[in-house]
Amino acid sequence: MSGREHAGPVDERWRRWRLVLGGGEADGIGMALDASDARMDGALGAVYEDAAGLGASAPKVARWLGDIRAYFPSTVVQVMQKDAIERLDLTRLLLEPELLEAVEPDVHLVGTLLALNKVMPDAARESARRVVRHVVDDLERRLAQKARAAVAGALDRSAxxxxxxxxxxxxxxxxxxxxxxxxxxxxxxxxxxxxxxxARRQRALQREVVLCVDQSGSMADSVVYAGVLAAVLASTGSLRTSLVAFDTSVVDLTDLLHDPVEVLFGTQLGGGTDINRALAYAHGLVTRPTETILVLVSDLFEGGLREQMLRRVAAMTEQGIQVIVLLALSDEGAPAYDHDNAAALAALGVPVFACTPDAFPDLMAAALERRNLTHWPETHTS
Structure with missing residues (x-):
């Protein structure tokens, strides 16, 4: 047994304060750390104290990644990785295969890798795909069963x-x-x-769903979740599902929905935003307006023609298309968004709110049943 297991609650409190306060003269309590705690303290300090703690050395970063996975739970590791990437500008090092093998896979990391996709060398690409596949598989296990059950139940009831x-x-x-x-x-x-x-015994497609997803840099997590959820919806035989990603241009990813990893690598995070152009393309995919749900996932910072975008949404709703705007599809809540555009869309009768991935199946069920979604966020939290 280590000395720590014999330590009383007072000693443990001092130890925790010592780790919080950092090393050297900063601790202020004069308590020495054992070898294990010293390594933990060093791992924390490399990100939160010494800006040059990790430097540009791939081996040093790889060792640090191994240390934090040994000392902290995966949820904490994910936060530290994200902070290190942002604070120490480690994105370039993530292009090296040995680092990708050492990271803790999570949605934030997938977003970073997708943003680096176009500059990623071949040597790192396969490692990056393994990271993305790991996260996608976890998300599918978490979301697929609930989504399919919610959609099937809603279609049964609406039919x-x-x-x-x-x-x-x-x-x-x-x-x-x-x-x-x-x-x-x-x-x-x-x-x-x-x-x-x-009427569900009829095998024909019952409804159409078009997901139109903003792939500007601030929407990285939403792109990941939307890609996985679109693939799940596409596997539901009663829905005709389309997926469109956009910045200032538009890419139709519908043909890739059989494999969400291919979907995600088909996106290109970053760039500007032209919602009007994306909605024009998405509108062209609709074949049965009164049987269609169009979900726009965007922070609504329009770089295109705002008035034309609003007129287009109004025209779609008049045709009977059910338009829903999600300011974010992530666990993080709503990011910064354009409040004026959100208010203008709400005035057209379009529901506008953020949604977590876990709540998305219930949202789709409510939409498929044609329920009023105006107050949906107030009664559905995840």
Whole structure:
């Protein structure tokens, strides 16, 4: 047993304060650290004290990545990696395969790698794809089952009919509940004056979903989540799902939805924003306006023609397209966004809010059932 396991609560408190305060004369308490704590202190100090602590040495950074994974839980490791990349400008070093093998995969890191995609050397590309694949697989395990269940349930409910064509289409449980007032006690039976059934036995596509995703640099996490969720929706046989990514240009990623890793590497994070052009393209994908949900994921900082963008959204809603604007699709909440554009879209009757990935399946279910989404964020948090 180490001495720490015998230490009392007071000693443990001093130890924690010592790690918080840092090394040298900064600690102010004169408490010595054992070898393990000294290495932990060094790992923290490399990012939060000494700006040159990691320098530009790939081996030194690789050792640091190994140290923080040994001393801290993965959630803390992810924060430290993100801080190191931002504070010490380590993006260039992430192009080296040995560093990519040492990092803790997470959504923030995937966003950084996607931004570096076009300048990534071949030697690092395969390592980067393994990192992205690891995160994508984790996200699919977290989100896919809930999303498919929510969509299937919503389509079943929205496809309810009071004119089932065959006995096999009758939902007997709901039919009985709907006709309880017609119960005849002398015959111990219910006389159904109204049948309830489903049209879902028809195998045709029931609804269209178009995700239009802003790939400017501030939307990196949203791009990752949107790519994975679009692939999940595309695997649902009753939805025709399209995915469009945009900055000042537009790229249609629909043909890649069979593999979300390919989708993500098909994006190009950074650049400006032309929402109007993206919506024009997305509008052209719609074949059945009254059966279409168009989800725009953007912080709404329009670099294109603002008035034309607003007129286009108004025209789409008049056609019966259900337009939803998500200021972010991430766990981080809403980023900075254009409040004037958000208010203008809301005035057109378009719901505008941020959404977490875990809440997105419930949002899609509500949209598929054509529920009023005006107050949806107030009752759905994740």
């Amino acid at each position: 309810r009919t009071h004119r089932p064509r065959t006995a096999a289409d009758i939902d007997f449980a709901r039919t009985i509940r709907a006709n309880l007032k017609n119960y005849l006690p002398e015959r111990n039976t219910v006389v159904p004056s109204r049948l309830v059934g489903y």
